[in-house]
Amino acid sequence: MESIILQIAARHMRPLLVVLSLIVLYRGHNEPGGGFIGGLMFGAAYILYAMAFGVEKTQKSLFFNPINLTASGLFVALLSGIPALLLGDSFMTGEWYTFFAQTAFELKLGTPLIFDVGVYFAVAGMLMLVMFSIMEE
Amino acid sequence: MTTGLFLIVLLGVAAVAPFLRKYLKNQAGWIYAIWPFTGFLYYLSLLPAINDGVVITETFTWLPVMGIDFSFYVDGFSVLFSLLVLGIGSFILVYAGYYMRPYPMKGRFLGYLLLFMTAMQGIVVSGNLITMFVFWELTSISSYLLIGYYHEKPEARASALQALLITGFGGLALLGGFVLLAIPYGTYELSYILSNPDIIKSSNLYIPAFILVAIGAFTKSAQFPFHFWLPGAMTAPSPVSAYLHSATMVKAGVFLLARLNPVLGGTELWSYTLTIVGVTTMFTGAWLSITQVDLKRILAYTTVSALGTLVLLIGTGTEYAINAAIIFLLVHALYKGTLFMMAGNIEKKTGTRDLTQLGGLFKYMPFAAIIMSLALVSMAGVPPMLGFLGKELIYEASVAAPKAYGFILVLGFLTNVILVYLSLRLAIGIFWGKEPAYPKTPVEPNLALILGPFFLVLISIVLGLFPATMANPLTSKAITAISPGMDAIVLKLWHGFNLVLGLSALTLISGFLVFRYQDKIIPAIDRVNIKYFRREFTRMFFSMIDGFLIFTKLKTKTLQHGYHRFYLMTLFVIASVLVWVMIWRADPIMLELNFSEMPLNLIAVVVLIIAATLSSVISGSRVVALISMGVIGFGITIIFIAYSGVDLAITMIMVETLMIILAMAVVYHLPRYQNFSSTGARMRDALVATLVGTFFMVLVLQAGTSSLETPISDYFKEASYSLAYGRNIVNVILVDFRALDTLGEITVISIAALGIYAMIKLGKK
Incomplete structure (x- = not known):
């Protein structure tokens, strides 16, 4: 299943898809997108690469392994519920903080974004884990 | 505070006991006995106040919404029992510290013993039925560990299991009894229940509550016909037997009956049941003890007899009997x-x-x-x-x-x-x-x-x-x-x-x-026993357990057959039949089909979807069927886009793409497609598919026509930006309003992924 076209496409598509998935993750709060879709895109980027170059080579090019990615996703998602507990609200209440208030760079960030990052990692990790296992067969 | 704190510290001592044994060497028993003995002195010092009529109550909030608290209620009866539990317990610890020296894991043994003590002490000072139940179960569990202490001996394991199953069964009944008992009162608080005994007696829950509580007490206190676990439990080391038979465990059932005597007692049902069971147990225990030659077994049977006497006396209920x-x-x-x-x-x-x-x-x-x-x-x-x-x-x-x-x-x-x-x-x-x-x-x-x-x-x-x-x-x-x-x-x-x-x-x-004249009398009794009472309860009990295991195996084999297609079929059939029944019993079905407003390009997409569906069903190749399924999926995506469900569309594209890749990766390994199923089976599958398909169709069309009071989506539309600062409602629901659900979902998919990974990796070996 060696295809030059696919390989060249995958090589260039992978970074693009990863960046795109991050954008999708970030914009998810106000416009279509979010951690789930972003995670799927991120996973898809690596699956495309694996289809072109094989699983082994893909795994070598990764600096993490999918199991750890899934686990850290779950961990981050769980962590995002803690600040609310510390502030006396019930677990997983969204807590928000505005950076650079009243300036041109006003940025509102909150624990739901952290949670979404957890979802992103978990979905991407589990997708890669399953796909790599099956494709390796 | 004192009662609760004492128990917490006792539990703490139990927790560290196994680890400190190494450093305390042979003095461990003496040192561990200090705290229980302190408790003994404390309760002894309470005695004058208690005799003046003081009742101590303490409450630690636990689940206030359900009326369940860790509350304690210490009256004269609790004090008497506490003195027994802690006093005898202290002696037992000293005794066990020396007795267990030659055995392995003696630190752990002392820990179990302290845990057992905590559990029993918890029961006797409980002021809330649920608190009592928690400690009650703790005695069952800790006694299991103690009876099965010589776990390399099969008979110790069997005795421990027997005791656990019987007292565990009783514990379950007891929980039911407590729940029923609390319904008319609206609280689990013992102080309220004890001061209003008439409420339960005039309720029609009295009989079921009494029966369940009685089963709980009888199993724990080894009453006939549950008496046989107690002689079996003497396979435990002697310190355990001494404690279990004198102040703890078996006395818990008697404690419970006596404690609830003001509430449940005094009726004919109560006195008849308790007297008959008590008298039978009293005599059976004594009778069976005569012909034994094992010292501990004789003592165990006399305990059964004594417990019967106690139940009998509580059941009789007169002033003399209670005294x-x-x-x-x-x-x-x-x-x-x-x-x-x-x-x-x-x-x-x-x-x-x-x-x-x-x-x-x-x-x-x-x-x-x-x-x-x-x-x-x-x-x-x-x-x-x-x-x-x-x-x-x-x-x-x-x-x-x-x-x-x-x-x-x-x-x-x-x-x-x-x-x-x-x-x-x-x-x-x-x-x-x-x-x-x-x-x-x-x-x-x-x-x-x-x-x-x-x-x-x-x-x-x-x-x-x-x-x-x-x-x-x-x-x-x-x-x-x-x-x-x-x-x-x-x-x-x-x-x-x-x-x-x-x-x-x-x-x-x-x-x-x-x-x-024992040389003449005892052999005669032995002959009578052999002739008429050969049935051994223990053997009967275990053959019952074996029968149950055979039954469960059969049941599991039938239900968990391992065929994925039949699992799916069961799920689909049951779900669709249930929904069909609901649809049937609800409003009459109104299908408003209006094609006139449908744009032409969408009609083309729908036609494509239908064609692809047919193709996926009749095609003779897996790859063609899969591609047709893909066409269906992307067709639906187009419909989502046309009705501006962009979120759904993006997700759908991702999922469809990945599904096809996944399926292709699997198909690659499968043998050539062949048709093995008979016409009958295919007809059945078609029927199931039709049932599911039509139910979905009717459900969706119904959902479009029926109007709810105020759909919850209105709330989300409003609250999404004001509460969660997000304009994408779908995402706000996922990561904020329903974040806990999402956390559950990603946990489930992660576990599923690990399962798939493990199956594939293990399958290789």
Whole structure:
């Protein structure tokens, strides 16, 4: 299943898809997108690469392994519920903080974004884990 | 605060006990006994206040919404029991610290013992039914660990399992009983329930609540027909037996019945059930003990008998009976603790506990012999021991019982004769009598081993000699606590010549006569037993368990057949049938189909979807079928886009793409497509598919027409930006409003992914 076209496409598509998935993750709060879709895109980027170059080579090019990615996703998602507990609200209440208030760079960030990052990692990790296992067969 | 704090610290001691054993060496038993003994002194110091009528209550909030709290309720009855649990428990710890020296994992053993103590102490001071239930279950679990302590022996494991299953079953019944009991009250608080006994009695939940509570108590207290687990439990090390039989575990059932006596007691159902079960247990236990030769087994059966007596007395419920119950409880705890500890000592020093292998020990251990003989004198009910007072009261209660059941008196008399006989046989058979050849010369047990028996016997004598000044203050408030309106009878050693004294004398004489002619009588009883009572409850119990296991295996095989297609079919059929029924019973089905507003390009997409569906069903190749499924998926995506569901569309594209890749990766490994299923099977599958398809269609169309009051989506539309600062409602719901659900979902998919990974990786090997 060696295809030059696919390989060249995958090589260039992978970074693009990863960046795109991050954008999708970030914009998810106000416009279509979010951690789930972003995670799927991120996973898809690596699956495309694996289809072109094989699983082994893909795994070598990764600096993490999918199991750890899934686990850290779950961990981050769980962590995002803690600040609310510390502030006396019930677990997983969204807590928000505005950076650079009243300036041109006003940025509102909150624990739901952290949670979404957890979802992103978990979905991407589990997708890669399953796909790599099956494709390796 | 004190009651709760004491328990927490005790639990803490139990938790660290296994680890500190290494550093404390052989002094561990003494050191661990400090805290329980402190508790003993504390409850002893409470006694004057309690006798003035004080009741201590404490509450720690737990689940206030459900009316469940960790609350404690300490009255005279709790104090009496606490003194037994902690006092005897301290002696047992000292004893066990020395006794268990040659065995492995002794630190862990002491930890279990402390846990057991915590559980029992928790039961007796509980002020909330659920709190009591938690501690109740903790006794079952910790006793399982203790009985199965010699876990490399199969019979220890079997006994432990048997005890756990029976008391666990009883615990389940008890929970049901407590829930039913609390319904009319609207609370689990004991103080409220105890002060309003009429509410449950006038409720129609009384009978089921009583039955379930009774099952809980009877299983725990080894009442007939659940009695057999207790003799089995004597496979545990002696310290456990001594504790379990005297102050804990089996007394928990008696405690519960006595505690709830003001609430559940006094009815005909209560008194009939308790008297009949109690009297049967009392006599069965005594009868079965006669022919045993294992010292611990004899003692275990006499415990069964004593527990039966206690249940009988609580069931009788007269002033004499309640007095007798409390006094006998104390008597039995004192002598049974001593006897089991001594049984352990004898086994340790001689290497056997078979009565036929024992004799003439007085020569080697005179001090121990005197202590054990005094305990046996108490068991036989001979003055001046406290046991005499206990037996007198029991006779008075039976003679004065309002519904003078003759058979209770007769069976009670026979039971006591047997106890007298056993006392003689044990004392004379072990310490005097013919001396067998011991492998090593027995010696007097050392301080740690004899301390407990010595003090327990001493207390028994002191209480027996000065009943009015010593025993009465200890027990009077316990008596009024479990039956309000009744007073403690002033105890006297000498009652004058009356019927009861005559009965006592007759008992002693008959017991002596049985002993005198035991060579003739015992073999005769043995023959009767072999002929008529061969059924062994333990064997029956385990064959029942085996039968249950066979049944479950069969059931699992039928339900968990391992065919994915049938699992799916079951899911689909049940779900669609249920929904069909709901649709049927709801409003009439109204299908408003309006194609006129549909744009032409969407009609083309729909036609494409239908064509692809047909193609996927009839195609003879997996790849074609999969591609057709992909076409369906992307067709639906286009519809989503047309109706501006962009989120769904993006997700759908991702999922569809990945599904196709996944399926292709699998298809690659499958053999060529062949058709094995018969026409009938295909028809069945078509039927199921149609059922599911049509139900979805009807459901969706119905959902479009029916209008709910205010759809929840309106709330989300409004709250999305004001509360969660997000304009994408779908995402806000996922990561904020329903974040916990999402967390659950990603956890599930992660576990599923790990499962797939593990299956594939393991399959390789």
